[in-house]
Amino acid sequence: MTPFEAATHSDPYIYYSGLRRQNGLLFDADLRLWIASSAKAVEAILGHPDCLVRPLNEPVPPAIAQGVAGVIFGRLMRMNEGPKHLCPRMAIEPALASVETDCIANVVSRVFETLDNPVENLDELMFTLPVSVVAALIGLPSSRLREVARLTRNFVACLSPLSDSTQLDEAHSGATRLSQLFSALLSKGDESSRFLSHIWSGCEASAWTDHDALIANLIGLLSQTCEATAGLIGNTLVALHRDPDLIKDMQPTLTLVADFVEEVARYDSPVQNTRRFVAKRCTIGDCVLEAGDTVLVLLASANRDPYANPDPDSLLVKRTQRRIFSFGSGRHQCPGQRLALAIASEAISAWLHLQPALSAHPYRWRYLPSLNGRIPHFYREQELSNDRRYL
Numbered sequence: 001m002t003p004f005e006a007a008t009h010s011d012p013y014i015y016y017s018g019l020r021r022q023n024g025l026l027f028d029a030d031l032r033l034w035i036a037s038s039a040k041a042v043e044a045i046l047g048h049p050d051c052l053v054r055p056l057n058e059p060v061p062p063a064i065a066q067g068v069a070g071v072i073f074g075r076l077m078r079m080n081e082g083p084k085h086l087c088p089r090m091a092i093e094p095a096l097a098s099v100e101t102d103c104i105a106n107v108v109s110r111v112f113e114t115l116d117n118p119v120e121n122l123d124e125l126m127f128t129l130p131v132s133v134v135a136a137l138i139g140l141p142s143s144r145l146r147e148v149a150r151l152t153r154n155f156v157a158c159l160s161p162l163s164d165s166t167q168l169d170e171a172h173s174g175a176t177r178l179s180q181l182f183s184a185l186l187s188k189g190d191e192s193s194r195f196l197s198h199i200w201s202g203c204e205a206s207a208w209t210d211h212d213a214l215i216a217n218l219i220g221l222l223s224q225t226c227e228a229t230a231g232l233i234g235n236t237l238v239a240l241h242r243d244p245d246l247i248k249d250m251q252p253t254l255t256l257v258a259d260f261v262e263e264v265a266r267y268d269s270p271v272q273n274t275r276r277f278v279a280k281r282c283t284i285g286d287c288v289l290e291a292g293d294t295v296l297v298l299l300a301s302a303n304r305d306p307y308a309n310p311d312p313d314s315l316l317v318k319r320t321q322r323r324i325f326s327f328g329s330g331r332h333q334c335p336g337q338r339l340a341l342a343i344a345s346e347a348i349s350a351w352l353h354l355q356p357a358l359s360a361h362p363y364r365w366r367y368l369p370s371l372n373g374r375i376p377h378f379y380r381e382q383e384l385s386n387d388r389r390y391l
């Protein structure tokens with residue numbers, strides 16, 4: 001197995017533990033990259049100032065560099081270091097932190113009502129709901145939420161090296177339309193939502209006036225939400241399918257759901273890995289990394305490192321001092337962690353509320369093709385043969 005295959009393997013965790021036993025940071029000569037698998041190595045790489053989110057000579061992947069999706073990509077805080085990272089982060093992070101849990105619950109239940117049969121149609125629950133919730137919080141009108149969820153899904157295809165030219169064309173069109181929608185929203189000033197007025201205040205406080213970068217980073221909030229939160233909801237459903245007794249435990253006490261979702265985020269991370277690019281020679285532990293080297297950072301493996309989480313291979317709803325690497329760490333650590341966990345647990349609670357008994361409707365699942373995301377696609381046996389995702 002390679003670490004890229006591991007992301008969508010039915011059980012990658014034995015493979016990860018083998019890597020950790022060899023060495024928490026090792027060089028794979030076949031793949032020609034470093035692999036960080038222990039909690040210590042993952043934290044060290046993500047915290048190192050010379051391990052950057054993009055290669056110095058390639059700020060935007062060549063496959064998308066000539067289109068609108070590439071322009072948006074090049075302005076995302078996620079894909080930059082220095083001021084192009086810090087300025088949007090300083091404006092947006094406090095706004096994300098300010099959204100109250102009750103407000104998230106209200107927006108989730110409003111959006112849940114508009115979904116097309118979310119008990120059976122799990123794509124609606126996993127993909128349409130989270131992006132719609134974030135778009136609604138930003139202030140996009142309810143009449144546009146479904147369209148925005150679809151456009152975001154098209155746009156995120158530009159982030160995957162597995163996408164074909166049709167998907168990349170759709171990603172460029174998605175980026176164009178999302179930019180228009182956000183441009184129209186921003187032209188209304190700060191009346192659209194509390195969240196947006198919080199961002200405006202952050203922009204003013206830090207004297208950050210790059211309007212185009214703000215639009216790109218609002219699109220970034222949707223794209224960061226899209227697949228990762230779909231994966232978190234999906235992997236929680238997988239855990240419930242594997243142990244249907246949990247549903248009985250949880251239905252009367254929905255307060256357990258938040259703990260359960262958080263433990264699934266650790267146990268079966270929707271983002272299995274991320275990458276870093278070495279800008280200057282640096283020493284991590286006893287390894288010397290050279291400028292130009294690439295590091296594959298196995299977040300999902302760090303979650304299962306016994307030094308970070310005792311008894312790591314048990315799914316413990318009431319785990320104490322849980323350490324989660326699924327949201328990264330260091331300067332690019334996910335600012336949407338609390339929001340993502342809240343959206344996912346509200347979504348699962350709403351689904352459990354409507355779901356009388358799982359065993360009567362067993363699903364099967366396969367993971368969507370990806371080199372780093374772990375997102376199950378649920379199906380009934382007969383649906384598989386015609387599904388283009390597996391051809």
Ligand code: HEM
Nearest residue numbers: 077078221224225228229232274326327328332334336340
């Ligand atoms: C389960 C859901 C989510 C997971 C697992 C997740 C995971 C991550 C990870 C691993 C990173 C860091 C990547 C790296 O350092 O290489 C990240 C960054 C980021 N995430 Fe999330 N995320 C989730 C949901 C969200 C949501 C809901 C939002 C916002 C609405 C969000 C916004 C961001 C942003 C803006 C960044 C870039 C931060 C920076 O570069 O400083 N994420 N996320």
